[in-house]
Amino acid sequence: MLFKTRLKSIGVVAAIAATLLSSGVSADSGDKILESSCVECHDLKGAGPENLTELWALKGPNLSYAGNKYKQAWLEQWLAAPTRIRPTGMFYGNHIKPGTDEDVIKQESLVKHMALSASDAKVVAAALMHRKAKSELITPGAYKPGTISLRMGELVFDKFRGCLGCHQIEPGYGGASGPEVYTLGNRLQEDYIISFIQDPQAWSPLTFMPNRPLKDKDLQKLVHYFRALAKEKF
Template identity: 50%
Template structure:
């Protein structure tokens, strides 16, 4: 009997912290995150639904993000999408008929403690409805020069139109890409480039029918960018 009690106590001591952690994470998600993030899916099926989006969909967060990055970012959140989400709700016509970002409409993201961030990240990691899409991707790490990568990214594919590749250089309607290598799993980057609509049917990123070879180059280029921007910081 004593032995059993001992065993139960050991199990409780080992399991309890993780259970508490998980509970805390789901409690935060359902209380604080659900107002702006889609945690259950599906992705918006109509433009009207898309326009209501206030933050990235998180129902496939486990397929998308690097967990370590989530923990870091949630403690010190910084804007990733220069024009917010949905971008169309945060722009206006400025001087000379040129569109500008209306920063007054962009809200800061709440910050969490390390414990909270860790528990939320652990919960998000479980959200993996698109394992099938991820399984289709095979990313091979192959060093690419920044010049070659930029050639594919900008000249051949035109991605620079909507994405920044360094702070304040590039387009503003898409998320910044110089931090993407730190934020995202490589297979997710590959899959999203291959077919953005498989993840988000109404996405304003088009399917550019990028070849397998160029998808590999782009994923590796994004990795180079993130290594570089990390070194600058």
């Protein structure tokens, strides 16, 4: 009994020490936080998987080109209050099991993303904006702002190009193996979206998102659609 109480009080001391340590972290620069808390799951240097074993072992999306990909305001918000973007987490194959009709997501195997304090989220988002691997794949101004109705946009996304098989256009509607697209407009830079759809493998080697030759006209329509979707309330 005495032994158990002793253990408990050691636990309390450890918890206090951990709190002190983590409150010390807020003063650190965003890069320090990235190196200490994020490298375990995220590639920050840009190599990318070289074979299927490495692809399968990925524990989080590549952040080495975060500055070419995300909108800073979204990063800041999401890091403080993360939500699931990929219904099947990472790596996809580790979180599904065969069902009778279609694959079933193993919800119990999905982990909740760590959340940062608002001040840490701010410095980390700023540090991520400096990670700019693969800039040569971006054409600044590739996206020309315009509009499309949600109905027309959905036609392009689904009927013509089969994108709905892997991506959800609203919670629970669409495939589960790719990231949700109904938040894309807030999340990703428009020129990145154009570049990524044109050549997914250039950004994410071995990704199973198909490389389809799309006309610039259709690429523009897709981005108009993502921007319109992101304004919807689900």
